Amino acid sequence: MAPIYATSKSSNSVNSSSDPASNRPTTVPRRKPRFPSIPFPPITMKLKLTPIPLLLSLSLLISCKTTEENYRSAYEVAKARQTEGLTDREIAAMQREESLPKVVYKGDSIPLKSVYVKWVEGGAGGTALRYNVVINSFKQQFNARSVLTRLRDAGYATPLLLEDKTGRYYVAASTTSSLDTALTTLRSLEQTSPVPLRPPYPYILQRP
Numbered sequence: 001m002a003p004i005y006a007t008s009k010s011s012n013s014v015n016s017s018s019d020p021a022s023n024r025p026t027t028v029p030r031r032k033p034r035f036p037s038i039p040f041p042p043i044t045m046k047l048k049l050t051p052i053p054l055l056l057s058l059s060l061l062i063s064c065k066t067t068e069e070n071y072r073s074a075y076e077v078a079k080a081r082q083t084e085g086l087t088d089r090e091i092a093a094m095q096r097e098e099s100l101p102k103v104v105y106k107g108d109s110i111p112l113k114s115v116y117v118k119w120v121e122g123g124a125g126g127t128a129l130r131y132n133v134v135i136n137s138f139k140q141q142f143n144a145r146s147v148l149t150r151l152r153d154a155g156y157a158t159p160l161l162l163e164d165k166t167g168r169y170y171v172a173a174s175t176t177s178s179l180d181t182a183l184t185t186l187r188s189l190e191q192t193s194p195v196p197l198r199p200p201y202p203y204i205l206q207r208p
Contacts, residue, residue: 100200110183111203115164122148122160123175131182132162132172132205135195144169147195154194162205170205179204 103112119128120141135151138144144161148171151159162170174185182204189202 100203105179105183108183110186111200112206113203114206114208115170116208117162117164117170117205120161120163120169121145122152122158124158124160127175128160128162128172128207129175129177130207131177131179132160132170132175132207133182133185133189133202134162134170134172134205135189135193135197135202137168137170139168141169144171147171150195156194172205173202 100111100113102109104110105112117128117132119126123129136144136147138147141161148159148161151171151173156173158174158176160172160175162172164170173189174182176182176185186202186204189197193202
């Protein structure tokens with residue numbers, strides 16, 4: 001007769017009756033899929049790339065600033081040459097008259113300034129008409145007369161001397177009642193003049 005192994009059977013029965021958890025379905029843990037590891041760029045890379053556009057912007061700003069400084073320096077040099085040899089009063093007068101208004105006449109932009117002046121010398125029949133082409137102005141009358149003489153020697157028919165209420169003398173190459181005639185004289189003086197011209201001369205002085 002074959003032997004009966006009670007120990008082994010009783011062991012199984014005890015396990016199934018005493019441990020209720022053994023009757024629960026066994027859960028097999030899932031294995032995580034294995035993917036190739038992809039290295040992500042660290043945050044520091046972003047920080048390293050960020051200053052590059054900033055540096056480019058700063059370099060552009062610096063170059064623009066340098067260009068502006070160069071233009072300003074060149075302008076100041078040109079202004080210094082322009083006022084070389086002039087007195088402080090003459091420089092101040094020139095700066096006052098540099099802001100001349102521009103008037104569009106028959107499609108042409110012309111410098112025209114309206115000033116109350118009185119006739120001093122020369123002109124057409126001993127008088128000053130409405131439009132006068134001014135080539136210079138002086139505080140001292142003898143300087144103005146010197147330029148007036150040079151205009152006469154150069155063949156200008158109606159040069160004249162005018163004076164404003166501040167006592168400043170204006171030397172005009174011509175006086176006329178026609179703006180077209182005054183404009184023709186103005187353009188001719190811009191091409192060639194018997195006396196040196198400095199900005200804002202020549203311009204047309206209109207008597208109100």
